[in-house]
Every structure is written in structure tokens, then in C-alpha cells.
Amino acid sequence: DLCPETAERTRYMIGIIILNYITWADTERCVRSIWETESGKEFPYHIYIVDNASPDPAPPSLQRLCTRDGVTWIQSEKNLGYAAGNNLGIRRAVEDGCDCILITNSDVCFTESCISRMAAYLQNHPEVGIVGPKILDAEGRLQKSCLCRRTGLKEKYLVRTRLNLFFRRQYRTYFGLDRDYDRTFRAYAVLGCCFMISPQCVKDVFPFDEGTFLYEEEYIVGIRMEQAGYETHYVPECVIRHLHGSSTGEVKPFAYLCETNSEIYYCRKYLKAAKWQIIPLYIYRLLKYDIKCLCSREFREYRREFRGRAGLR
Numbered sequence: 001d002l003c004p005e006t007a008e009r010t011r012y013m014i015g016i017i018i019l020n021y022i023t024w025a026d027t028e029r030c031v032r033s034i035w036e037t038e039s040g041k042e043f044p045y046h047i048y049i050v051d052n053a054s055p056d057p058a059p060p061s062l063q064r065l066c067t068r069d070g071v072t073w074i075q076s077e078k079n080l081g082y083a084a085g086n087n088l089g090i091r092r093a094v095e096d097g098c099d100c101i102l103i104t105n106s107d108v109c110f111t112e113s114c115i116s117r118m119a120a121y122l123q124n125h126p127e128v129g130i131v132g133p134k135i136l137d138a139e140g141r142l143q144k145s146c147l148c149r150r151t152g153l154k155e156k157y158l159v160r161t162r163l164n165l166f167f168r169r170q171y172r173t174y175f176g177l178d179r180d181y182d183r184t185f186r187a188y189a190v191l192g193c194c195f196m197i198s199p200q201c202v203k204d205v206f207p208f209d210e211g212t213f214l215y216e217e218e219y220i221v222g223i224r225m226e227q228a229g230y231e232t233h234y235v236p237e238c239v240i241r242h243l244h245g246s247s248t249g250e251v252k253p254f255a256y257l258c259e260t261n262s263e264i265y266y267c268r269k270y271l272k273a274a275k276w277q278i279i280p281l282y283i284y285r286l287l288k289y290d291i292k293c294l295c296s297r298e299f300r301e302y303r304r305e306f307r308g309r310a311g312l313r
Contacts, residue, residue: 012119012199014045015093016102019085021052026106026243028062031071033109040070042116046098048089050074052081072096081213081258082192090207099199101206104240108194111239118196118238129201129230130221132190133238134181143242146187146234148176150226151219153271156263161284176234187234189222194240204228209269214258216266223270253302256292260285260310275312282312 016034020027031047038045049066051058053076058066066073074088090101100119118131135143149155155174157163164171172178179185197206205224208217225232251259264282267273289306292299 011043012099012123013097014043014100014102014115014119014196015089015096015098016045016047016104016115017086017089017093018047018049018104018106019052019082019089020049020054020106021079021085022054022056023106024054024059024062028065029243030104030106030108030110031065034115037110037112038115042113043100043119045070045102045115046093046096047071048074048093050076050085050089052076052079052085080210082215083208083212083217084210087207087210090202094202099202101197101202103192103195103197105193105242107243109241109243111241114238114240115196118235121233121235121238122196122198125233126198127231128233129198129205129225129228130190130195130232131238132187132195132232132234133240134234134236135191135193136239136241138241138243140241142181143191144175144177144179144181145191146176146179146185147174147189147218147222148179149174149188150222151266153267153273153277156267156271156281161281181234182236184233184235184237187232189218189225189232190234192218192221193242198230201225201228201230205230211265211269212258212262214255214262216259216262219266220270253292253299253306256289256299257302257306257310260289264312278312285310 018027018030027049034047047070049071051073065071072092074092076085076088086103093101100122102115114133118133121131122128132146135145137143158167159171159174176187205221205228209220222232264278267278289299293303
């Protein structure tokens with residue numbers, strides 16, 4: 001089912017969207033990994049690099065790379081975030097006649113035939129709208145990251161907060177830690193760092209909801225996939241390396257603000273949660289921010305802005 005030769009004679013054209021924001025070296029490495037692992041004979045592809053208004057210009061090596069056939073540079077006038085930034089690439093790829101859409105972070109490197117295997121799987125499984133690969137970190141360790149059920153309010157409180165220390169079974173089943181990640185299985189959603197969308201699913205489910213700047217996109221896509229009647233599959237024969245996926249670096253204050261606001265947006269729009277249902281979760285995020293302030297000067301300096309921009313309105 002994964003061999004490109006088993007797919008139908010009409011081959012998908014793949015639009016590969018790489019979102020860049022001051023990650024020039026990662027983006028160049030990602031593009032080169034595609035060239036090194038995909039001949040384009042099984043499934044032709046076109047690469048779209050979307051720059052989210054990086055403050056510094058691209059280095060000469062990347063500028064030269066973008067002049068080659070099969071690569072299109074899309075410049076955003078401002079940083080639009082994950083959803084809206086990727087939407088720029090999706091719309092352009094669809095206009096250019098691409099069928100499948102591959103969304104990938106710039107810090108991803110592809111292994112041999114990973115992209116064509118994902119396309120072949122979609123072509124041979126019409127009920128599947130999204131396929132996600134096996135994810136390895138920079139040291140080659142497996143990253144178990146599929147979401148195996150819908151993220152409702154119960155999951156928000158019991159799994160996505162430190163209450164997960166007391167609800168370990170729910171935590172394990174939610175992230176699929178009880179699954180065999182060497183076998184294909186159906187997931188509710190896959191990690192947003194890399195996944196491929198079937199042609200019909202692109203039309204029915206996408207573009208991304210631009211109500212979030214960063215975070216919660218997987219939850220939203222999962223619900224929209226469910227509503228549209230598509231399945232999401234994890235396919236371990238398709239392998240990527242997520243170079244910064246295992247980073248233990250502290251989350252930046254702005255990213256924490258985005259996470260907090262995106263969570264409120266998701267709960268309100270997709271879970272139809274009332275304000276009183278969200279308030280305890282919001283208080284938890286505020287307290288967590290204050291704890292981070294105890295250890296980080298950067299968080300302390302950003303505290304006033306965080307309090308002014310985060311919240312229930």
C-alpha cells in the first residue's frame with residue numbers, strides 16, 4: 001500500500017509548504033533533504049517557501065536555492081503565525097494545480113521516499129484525509145506524539161494541565177503512548193510539524209482556521225476532519241527527523257501568550273464552552289506564568305504585556 005508503483009496511474013502533484021521565520025539554515029536543510037530523498041518521478045512536487053516577515057534577509061545561499069525550478073518564494077508583509085502563514089502557501093499551491101498538500105516545519109529533514117510514500121498511501125486509501133509520518137528527534141529517538149482522541153474540556157483539564165500526574169492512564173491513551181508506533185494506526189490528529197493532506201480533504205477541511213496565531217491547530221484540524229468524515233492515519237514507514245522537536249528550552253513569553261489565547265479561542269469556538277467553564281483553566285495559565293516569572297527575568301519583564309493581552313473578553 002505504500003509503494004508508489006501501486007498507486008493509480010494518475011499521479012498526484014504535491015505542493016510542499018515550508019513556513020519560515022528567521023530559520024534560514026533549517027529551511028535550506030529541509031529543502032535539500034527533499035531534493036536528496038525524492039526524485040519526483042513517482043510523484044512530482046513543487047516547494048513553496050513562505051517567509052513570515054523575517055526581520056533579516058535570507059542568506060545568499062538560500063536566495064540562490066529559490067531561483068531553481070520547482071521552488072517558489074512567498075513573502076508575507078507581516079508575521080501571520082502558523083495557520084495564516086501556511087494558508088498563503090496552500091492557496092498558492094492550489095492555484096498552481098497541486099493536488100496533495102504537505103505541511104512541514106522548516107526544522108524537518110526527510111528520509112528516503114518519505115514524501116512519495118505518504119502520497120501513495122493517500123492515493124490508495126481514499127477514506128484517509130491526512131497522513132502523518134513517524135517522527136524521530138535529532139538523536140534518532142522516537143517521538144510519540146499522535147493525539148488519539150478528541151480534545152474536549154475533560155482532556156484540557158485532566159491531560160493538558162499538571163493534573164495529568166494523577167490521571168496517567170488518560171494521559172497515555174490520549175497521546176497514544178499505549179500504541180505500537182511501529183504499526184500503522186488511526187489517530188484523531190497528528191503533530192503539526194509534518195503531515196500530508198489528500199486533494200479532496202484540502203477542499204473540504206482547509207485552509208486553516210486563522211483565529212489562532214500559534215498552538216491548538218492540531219485540535220482544530222481534528223474536529224474539522226471528524227465533521228467532514230475523514231480519517232487521519234499514522235504511517236511509520238514514512239519517517240522524518242524533527243531536529244528541534246526534543247528541545248528542552250524554556251517556552252518564550254510570547255509563545256506562552258499565544259498558547260493561552262489560542263486555548264481560549266479553541267474552547268469557545270470548537271468546544272462551545274461557557275465562560276465559567278474556561279475560567280479555572282485561564283487561572284491555571286496565569287498561575288503557571290507567575291511561577292515562570294520566579295525563574296525567568298524574561299517572563300518578569302513581559303508580565304505586564306501578558307496580563308494586558310491574555311484573557312477572557
